[in-house]
Amino acid sequence: MSTDSVNYGQIFKNGVFGENPVFRLALSLCPxxxxxxxxxxxxxxxxxxxxxxxxxxxxxxxxxxxxNPKVRIPSYMFIIATxxxxxxxxxxxxxxxxxxxxxxxxMLIVAFAIVLSRAEVFAMKNKLIPSMVDGAAMGLGFxxxxxxxxxxxEFLGKGALWGVQILSVKPLPIMILPAGGFxxxxxxxxxxxxxxxxxxxxTGASSGGH
Amino acid sequence: xxxxxxxxxxxxxxFIAAGLIMGGTYMKTSPVxxxxxxxxxxxxxxxxxxxxxxxxxxxxxxxxxDLHGKKHEYYEAKKGDAIVAYIAETAGKGYSSHIxxxxxxxxxxxxxxxxxxxxxxxxxxxxxxxxxxxxxxxxIGKGLSQLVLIKGETKENIQAITGATxxxxxxxxxxxxxxxxxxxxxxxxxxxxxxxxxPAHEVKHEHx
Numbered sequence: 001m002s003t004d005s006v007n008y009g010q011i012f013k014n015g016v017f018g019e020n021p022v023f024r025l026a027l028s029l030c031p032x033x034x035x036x037x038x039x040x041x042x043x044x045x046x047x048x049x050x051x052x053x054x055x056x057x058x059x060x061x062x063x064x065x066x067x068n069p070k071v072r073i074p075s076y077m078f079i080i081a082t083x084x085x086x087x088x089x090x091x092x093x094x095x096x097x098x099x100x101x102x103x104x105x106x107m108l109i110v111a112f113a114i115v116l117s118r119a120e121v122f123a124m125k126n127k128l129i130p131s132m133v134d135g136a137a138m139g140l141g142f143x144x145x146x147x148x149x150x151x152x153x154e155f156l157g158k159g160a161l162w163g164v165q166i167l168s169v170k171p172l173p174i175m176i177l178p179a180g181g182f183x184x185x186x187x188x189x190x191x192x193x194x195x196x197x198x199x200x201x202x203t204g205a206s207s208g209g210h
Numbered sequence: 211x212x213x214x215x216x217x218x219x220x221x222x223x224x225f226i227a228a229g230l231i232m233g234g235t236y237m238k239t240s241p242v243x244x245x246x247x248x249x250x251x252x253x254x255x256x257x258x259x260x261x262x263x264x265x266x267x268x269x270x271x272x273x274x275x276d277l278h279g280k281k282h283e284y285y286e287a288k289k290g291d292a293i294v295a296y297i298a299e300t301a302g303k304g305y306s307s308h309i310x311x312x313x314x315x316x317x318x319x320x321x322x323x324x325x326x327x328x329x330x331x332x333x334x335x336x337x338x339x340x341x342x343x344x345x346x347x348x349x350i351g352k353g354l355s356q357l358v359l360i361k362g363e364t365k366e367n368i369q370a371i372t373g374a375t376x377x378x379x380x381x382x383x384x385x386x387x388x389x390x391x392x393x394x395x396x397x398x399x400x401x402x403x404x405x406x407x408x409p410a411h412e413v414k415h416e417h418x
Binding site for chain 1: 372
């Protein structure tokens, strides 16, 4: 699969649209519900995931010939845990201001299916640079998905965006509660599938093919 | 048999490498982190009592009190010889972490300010307790007997955040423990005012 002519544009399109982690692969839905009560939360989480995914994909790709296929899952888990811990420790010491904003999210990333999934599906079979690009693309797709759900929920639930009050009323307070997260995600996913079917002749979400 | 050894070896090498990387990072970063946290705490203390002399918060002026079996510190913020505030470190058990706070009270033991130092509550839900307008500012000016968490509208007591009752309760309880301790320690003059209605218990219909 690792050819010399890798289409990076295709990888990005795939990560953001074709195989969007949340809306297409339906992976990592737990954090997608938990942290998207606001645009800011969703975006910060997305940034943290993007960074970890690039680093994990790079590491897995670099040592893919060393990882024994029989124990590759534990190997991925350890690589992910290492990067998450290192990120957490370094940020806590040297980037206090960012850490105060994002520290809560960092440790959650260990359990994200999407990180593990890309290590297995892509990084294990591809060279370093394409793997890093795939990590960035998938991370970006995740970030955009969380931000979109965040916009939807924060605007309807609080009448605000990025913490700035826009409406003087709260149109639908349930949207910021966990139940609202499921509503928001389901409605957006359905809407995107509808667009896909109607205008692009797609078949809708792949229902977690990976 | 040979295969087993190969698999084991591959895993062990990865584990050791990962362990070394994490351990090394911890060794390098933890002193920097400690210094940064101490500095932040000092700044937080000074922000709670800007008019106090800096020496009020010096190491030898600290006093200890026990909360949940752990030592917490408290300070007398003085300007010259006059007391401008009492500040206590405190904590409350939230949904997924201990919420650590600083509470400052004035000479008559009403709350001047509450400052959350550190917590690990759920982003988007529990972390709303850090929101000053939504939650924290309610504490300002309240006395011991008013520190009761209510689900629903209240001006007199503390109003819980919808969807974050456990975190709200943790903050309220932590603050109340600290104020209780300060009243017990310094409250000889004001105790009579607070003694009438003992605080302590949350409103009964307030369940999780």
